[in-house]
Amino acid sequence: MQMQINRKRLEESMAALGRIGETPAGGLSRLALTDEDRRGRDLLVEWMRAAGLTVAIDRMGNIFGERPGREGLPPVMMGSHADSVPTGGKYDGQLGVLCALEAIRTLNDNKTATRHPVAMAIFTNEEGARFQPAMIGSGVMAGQIALEDAYNARDRDGLRLGDELERIGYLGPELCIPRPIRAYLELHIEQGPILEEQHLSVGVVEGIVAISWSKLVLTGVQDHAGPTPMRMRKDALVAAADIVRGVREIPRKIGGDMVATVGRLDVAPNIPNAIPGKVTMSVDLRAPDEHHVTRAVGLLDRLVKDTARAEGVRYELDHYWRVPRTHFDLEVVDTIERAAKDTGARHRRLLSGAGHDAQYMAAICPTGMIFVPSRGGRSHCEEEFTPMNDIEEGANTLLLAASRLAGAD
Amino acid sequence: MQMQINRKRLEESMAALGRIGETPAGGLSRLALTDEDRRGRDLLVEWMRAAGLTVAIDRMGNIFGERPGREGLPPVMMGSHADSVPTGGKYDGQLGVLCALEAIRTLNDNKTATRHPVAMAIFTNEEGARFQPAMIGSGVMAGQIALEDAYNARDRDGLRLGDELERIGYLGPELCIPRPIRAYLELHIEQGPILEEQHLSVGVVEGIVAISWSKLVLTGVQDHAGPTPMRMRKDALVAAADIVRGVREIPRKIGGDMVATVGRLDVAPNIPNAIPGKVTMSVDLRAPDEHHVTRAVGLLDRLVKDTARAEGVRYELDHYWRVPRTHFDLEVVDTIERAAKDTGARHRRLLSGAGHDAQYMAAICPTGMIFVPSRGGRSHCEEEFTPMNDIEEGANTLLLAASRLAGAD
Numbered sequence: 001m002q003m004q005i006n007r008k009r010l011e012e013s014m015a016a017l018g019r020i021g022e023t024p025a026g027g028l029s030r031l032a033l034t035d036e037d038r039r040g041r042d043l044l045v046e047w048m049r050a051a052g053l054t055v056a057i058d059r060m061g062n063i064f065g066e067r068p069g070r071e072g073l074p075p076v077m078m079g080s081h082a083d084s085v086p087t088g089g090k091y092d093g094q095l096g097v098l099c100a101l102e103a104i105r106t107l108n109d110n111k112t113a114t115r116h117p118v119a120m121a122i123f124t125n126e127e128g129a130r131f132q133p134a135m136i137g138s139g140v141m142a143g144q145i146a147l148e149d150a151y152n153a154r155d156r157d158g159l160r161l162g163d164e165l166e167r168i169g170y171l172g173p174e175l176c177i178p179r180p181i182r183a184y185l186e187l188h189i190e191q192g193p194i195l196e197e198q199h200l201s202v203g204v205v206e207g208i209v210a211i212s213w214s215k216l217v218l219t220g221v222q223d224h225a226g227p228t229p230m231r232m233r234k235d236a237l238v239a240a241a242d243i244v245r246g247v248r249e250i251p252r253k254i255g256g257d258m259v260a261t262v263g264r265l266d267v268a269p270n271i272p273n274a275i276p277g278k279v280t281m282s283v284d285l286r287a288p289d290e291h292h293v294t295r296a297v298g299l300l301d302r303l304v305k306d307t308a309r310a311e312g313v314r315y316e317l318d319h320y321w322r323v324p325r326t327h328f329d330l331e332v333v334d335t336i337e338r339a340a341k342d343t344g345a346r347h348r349r350l351l352s353g354a355g356h357d358a359q360y361m362a363a364i365c366p367t368g369m370i371f372v373p374s375r376g377g378r379s380h381c382e383e384e385f386t387p388m389n390d391i392e393e394g395a396n397t398l399l400l401a402a403s404r405l406a407g408a409d
Numbered sequence: 410m411q412m413q414i415n416r417k418r419l420e421e422s423m424a425a426l427g428r429i430g431e432t433p434a435g436g437l438s439r440l441a442l443t444d445e446d447r448r449g450r451d452l453l454v455e456w457m458r459a460a461g462l463t464v465a466i467d468r469m470g471n472i473f474g475e476r477p478g479r480e481g482l483p484p485v486m487m488g489s490h491a492d493s494v495p496t497g498g499k500y501d502g503q504l505g506v507l508c509a510l511e512a513i514r515t516l517n518d519n520k521t522a523t524r525h526p527v528a529m530a531i532f533t534n535e536e537g538a539r540f541q542p543a544m545i546g547s548g549v550m551a552g553q554i555a556l557e558d559a560y561n562a563r564d565r566d567g568l569r570l571g572d573e574l575e576r577i578g579y580l581g582p583e584l585c586i587p588r589p590i591r592a593y594l595e596l597h598i599e600q601g602p603i604l605e606e607q608h609l610s611v612g613v614v615e616g617i618v619a620i621s622w623s624k625l626v627l628t629g630v631q632d633h634a635g636p637t638p639m640r641m642r643k644d645a646l647v648a649a650a651d652i653v654r655g656v657r658e659i660p661r662k663i664g665g666d667m668v669a670t671v672g673r674l675d676v677a678p679n680i681p682n683a684i685p686g687k688v689t690m691s692v693d694l695r696a697p698d699e700h701h702v703t704r705a706v707g708l709l710d711r712l713v714k715d716t717a718r719a720e721g722v723r724y725e726l727d728h729y730w731r732v733p734r735t736h737f738d739l740e741v742v743d744t745i746e747r748a749a750k751d752t753g754a755r756h757r758r759l760l761s762g763a764g765h766d767a768q769y770m771a772a773i774c775p776t777g778m779i780f781v782p783s784r785g786g787r788s789h790c791e792e793e794f795t796p797m798n799d800i801e802e803g804a805n806t807l808l809l810a811a812s813r814l815a816g817a818d
Contacts, residue, residue: 085678085680085682085683086678086680087631087677087678092633127680127682128680128681128682129678129680129682132681134682190636191633191635191636191637192633192635192636192637192638193637193638193641209635211635213681221787221790222496222789222790223786223787223788223789223790224501224600224601224762224763224787224788224789225668225670225672225693225695225789226600226601226618226620226668226693226695226761226762226763226764227599227600227601227761227762227763227783227786227788228600228601228602228668228762228786228787229601229602229666229668229786230657230660230661230667230668230669232602232786235657235670237653237671237672237674238653238654238657238671240650240653241649241650241651241653241654242650242654244646244647244649244650245647245650245651245654248639248644248647251639252639257638258639259634259635259637259638259639260639261634261644261681261682261684262646262647262650262685263634263646263676263679263680263681263682263683263684263685264676264679264680264681265646265674265676265679265685266676266679267672267673267674267675268496269494269495269496269497269538269789270672270673270674270675271494271495271536271537271538271672271673271691272537272541272622272670272672272673272691272693273494273536273537273538273543273670273672273693273763273764273789274494274672274789274790275670275672275789276671276672276674277790282680282681284634284635284681284682286634286635352635352636353633353635353636353637354633354635354636354682355635355682374636377632377636377637377638377641378630378631378632378633378637379632379633379636380631380632380633380634380678380682380683380684381630381631381632381683381686
């Protein structure tokens with residue numbers, strides 16, 4: 001008989017943590033390094049200590065808790081993040097953290113010893129909603145983002161990430177650098193429609209799509225909306241609109257499973273009776289095929305150039321963040337697949353369309369991910385939901401895969 | 410020999426008032442009922458008292474200063490507004506107020522008595538940048554906007570106009586209602602290119618174009634920008650972009666001198682990796698011909714309906730503000746034209762493309778306006794500029810027209 005996680009305890013932990021930063025509509029707004037994030041972290045650290053873990057916090061505020069193994073070997077680490085987007089949901093991120101904690105609590109319940117230590121991790125600012133880029137905590141740990149650059153990231157109010165880390169008391173003493181890790185396992189909601197559409201409980205994630213983020217600033221001529229004839233206008237928002245439409249067309253031109261999104265768009269001065277003088281916007285391009293993203297960036301370059309010329313506006317286009325296609329570790333993916341099978345979870349292999357801390361961890365240790373379904377494929381919204389039966393099967397898959405990788409008795 | 414305004418004194422007043430709310434680039438951000446607006450009002454009231462005027466403040470914070478006439482007759486009133494848009498310029502509004510003050514100071518210098526009192530007015534929240542609708546102070550005075558509705562207008566931070574009026578100390582005791590006025594004269598910058606293109610100093614304004622303001626809320630499905638396939642998206646910003654482009658096309662379809670502008674557009678949640686779930690935007694439609702605006706509103710209705718259906722988003726479209734074509738008083742317009750001629754100002758008749766307090770005043774008393782040129786046709790921006798020679802000719806035209814209407818000795 002395999003070990004089984006305690007479904008009731010996991011549900012109670014989800015409810016308790018979900019109350020911190022809860023929105024009136026039952027979603028979650030717990031942006032990175034806010035007071036709500038601090039309260040969520042405090043509760044998690046309290047639970048980790050109660051589970052007998054040795055807790056360490058690094059210079060990026062990443063939190064680690066370790067359960068000793070029988071031998072002085074690198075740990076098997078499970079984890080995710082605890083920050084959310086604004087008006088997000090209660091599953092993206094915190095579910096992976098709580099399933100990791102539940103897996104460790106289950107090892108404790110069963111007094112199961114492991115050769116390798118079993119650890120859990122909570123990474124800082126995964127969402128990129130408050131500070132850019134996203135996944136900054138794991139990015140620094142993997143040596144892909146400089147610590148100083150991370151500290152100097154600023155939110156919209158101009159607050160520095162480094163200062164906010166210190167303010168909430170999570171600027172830890174440990175170095176934020178790669179170290180030997182037997183394997184990193186992350187359970188996360190799919191955030192897409194496939195598992196639900198196919199009535200599956202578990203996705204065995206083989207890798208993550210390639211991602212490109214660009215920032216575009218369009219500068220036209222701010223003027224009065226009344227007396228300025230149409231012939232004289234250089235309207236930054238009209239140019240931006242044509243680019244939003246053009247970005248929507250890019251996936252059709254590229255084909256495959258490419259997606260393209262303008263998620264952020266800010267207008268200045270943003271009043272009804274002024275012709276917009278300036279627009280700042282984001283462009284997010286993703287595809288399973290690395291070359292498709294490269295081609296899409298090329299199409300974006302041309303789209304922006306042509307549109308800006310047509311409207312007579314100036315522009316600055318910065319492709320500031322690029323994550324190559326991530327391939328997860330074959331042994332870890334196989335172990336997860338066998339664990340899903342042995343747990344009895346209906347499952348399939350798939351790719352992640354979203355970035356995750358696992359992406360950076362894959363650069364420094366054998367990594368894999370477990371997806372559970374998202375109702376309606378929806379996430380980054382208050383309606384985010386995953387049925388508890390699926391969560392239970394996902395958590396048992398995580399527990400079994402981690403136990404096997406750690407060499408459980 | 411006609412009276413002449415004191416150019417140096419006018420320039421000094423423009424410089425002094427322009428320092429209150431000045432932006433680093435030399436523009437002006439003095440939004441209605443902010444601390445900067447209060448400081449600007451305080452300085453103007455001080456100057457008005459120093460010029461011997463009896464100052465009265467009404468329940469909308471409109472400020473009036475009156476110089477007695479020889480007889481108990483209705484006053485000739487000159488005025489404009491002292492609030493600005495964000496990162497606006499130093500000419501829109503405050504120039505008209507300061508030219509009115511300068512005209513009165515000149516009457517004082519010359520010890521000129523008039524049959525009618527000569528008054529000046531400073532209207533609250535003309536711009537509509539902080540509180541909507543625009544021209545709210547004159548609108549209430551003209552009985553076109555209910556006082557309670559005006560008090561309940563809220564800015565983006567949820568602050569009430571009534572509360573802000575009280576906070577800055579300009580909730581006055583006088584009733585804000587129509588009263589007998591011999592004539593209302595407003596000097597203002599053109600905010601368009603015509604006077605400059607034709608090398609003229611003064612525009613004799615015959616009326617104001619018809620204006621319609623609409624608010625549109627588009628509600629799509631907020632979701633993660635990565636794993637959500639293109640086929641499933643209901644992106645509020647994509648729909649908004651198509652509407653921005655469609656609004657740009659409306660004047661081409663209508664013809665004439667119609668203009669159409671989306672000046673404000675807000676996205677939620679407005680982060681790079683979420684498909685926008687909601688967009689709120691403004692649509693401003695104007696034309697010299699009333700029927701053209703009516704047809705444009707019809708085109709907008711269809712555009713929004715078709716676009717929302719194509720993207721699968723819901724919408725609420727509210728045509729919340731409509732100002733009919735304003736025809737100024739024939740006698741007042743003629744008086745201004747003769748004054749421009751007698752002042753030696755190169756001038757022409759034209760229409761205003763922008764709304765002004767004169768629009769509401771025209772409903773309760775004989776009204777006219779005097780335009781001075783806008784460099785490059787530009788306004789509502791920090792680059793707003795009018796040459797001092799043109800301002801001097803405009804101010805002298807205002808002084809002469811007001812003197813004649815007031816029956817100067």
